[in-house]
Amino acid sequence: MRTSTARAYPNIALVKYWGKADEARILPAAGSLSMTLDDFETTTTVVPAPEVDADVLELDGTFADADATSRITTFLDHVRTLAGSTDRVLVRSRNSVPTGAGLASSASGFAALATAAANAFELDLDTRDLSRLARLGSGSACRSVVPGMAVWHSGDDETSFAEPVDAPDMRMVIVTVDRGRKAVSSRTAMRLTAQTSPFYDAWVSSTEDSLEKMIAACRADDFTTVGELTESHALRMHAVIASTLPPIRYLRPRSVAIFDAVAELREQGLEAYSTADAGPNVAVIVRPADAERLAAQLTEFGEVRVVAPGPGAELLSADAEVPAAEVSA
Numbered sequence: 001m002r003t004s005t006a007r008a009y010p011n012i013a014l015v016k017y018w019g020k021a022d023e024a025r026i027l028p029a030a031g032s033l034s035m036t037l038d039d040f041e042t043t044t045t046v047v048p049a050p051e052v053d054a055d056v057l058e059l060d061g062t063f064a065d066a067d068a069t070s071r072i073t074t075f076l077d078h079v080r081t082l083a084g085s086t087d088r089v090l091v092r093s094r095n096s097v098p099t100g101a102g103l104a105s106s107a108s109g110f111a112a113l114a115t116a117a118a119n120a121f122e123l124d125l126d127t128r129d130l131s132r133l134a135r136l137g138s139g140s141a142c143r144s145v146v147p148g149m150a151v152w153h154s155g156d157d158e159t160s161f162a163e164p165v166d167a168p169d170m171r172m173v174i175v176t177v178d179r180g181r182k183a184v185s186s187r188t189a190m191r192l193t194a195q196t197s198p199f200y201d202a203w204v205s206s207t208e209d210s211l212e213k214m215i216a217a218c219r220a221d222d223f224t225t226v227g228e229l230t231e232s233h234a235l236r237m238h239a240v241i242a243s244t245l246p247p248i249r250y251l252r253p254r255s256v257a258i259f260d261a262v263a264e265l266r267e268q269g270l271e272a273y274s275t276a277d278a279g280p281n282v283a284v285i286v287r288p289a290d291a292e293r294l295a296a297q298l299t300e301f302g303e304v305r306v307v308a309p310g311p312g313a314e315l316l317s318a319d320a321e322v323p324a325a326e327v328s329a
């Protein structure tokens with residue numbers, strides 16, 4: 001074993017993943033498509049610790065709670081099985097994205113962890129197998145292994161991975177409405193949606209249809225169709241989430257106000273389209289030449305960042321190691 005550090009970026013889906021066909025293997029009920037970003041990265045170092053009897057997780061400089069640590073251990077058990085090892089590790093992870101606030105921190109987190117852990121345990125995985133491995137930590141993480149636009153195929157354990165797809169060049173203007181942790185995790189809310197929404201089956205079948213159209217629009221370099229599909233698919237996801245029992249609502253009044261403002265800007269000739277994950281923050285896609293103009297129009301709603309398609313998960317050199325947490329007496 002060896003110490004390894006990796007970096008990965010979050011992704012924002014244009015065709016959303018919401019619902020599992022298999023909870024244990026994290027197989028999605030339908031395929032999805034997302035853009036990996038060039039900002040809000042996670043850097044993770046995995047340090048061999050064969051002398052300890054439990055994995056240790058340090059998140060942003062402090063020791064993580066039992067829940068977060070056990071999720072990491074469950075994931076690392078998959079890596080240990082592949083490597084034929086029982087060794088425990090120290091995981092030090094640093095996020096530049098608010099954890100659990102709907103900016104896909106689990107995606108960058110598990111993509112970085114999968115990449116660092118696979119190398120630490122000396123597994124020789126290609127991008128496809130790394131994507132399959134990251135999927136076992138958090139579904140959307142399999143897309144963050146891949147640069148730029150990524151399609152995640154539904155299927156079985158072998159065939160469910162993400163791979164790049166050609167797409168129009170675009171920017172995302174991310175408006176942070178709230179940095180707080182979301183009230184209901186996407187894992188719990190997805191389960192509730194599948195169990196209680198009368199619209200769930202229609203959501204799954206319409207997602208497959210949207211994905212097919214989205215891949216065609218991406219390949220045809222058709223920004224307008226990509227945008228229209230993105231916005232309607234996001235609203236459909238929030239609609240099916242709102243139809244659960246008890247109901248869940250991630251969008252805030254301010255999030256909805258951003259969707260309205262973007263629709264109005266569109267009427268005025270600035271072509272842009274909104275989406276939002278399981279949280280209140282809104283990502284707006286726009287052509288590169290219009291990004292700064294759009295960003296200037298959205299500053300009244302929250303902190304605004306313009307992001308571009310970013311790299312896939314990658315290993316870093318030893319000097320990028322995440323420093324150990326300070327142990328307070």
Ligand code: PMV
Nearest residue numbers: 013016017138139140277278
């Ligand atoms: O991978 P998870 O469990 O964090 O789920 C992510 C779900 C959404 O972000 C809401 C949609 C998506 O496709 O990323």
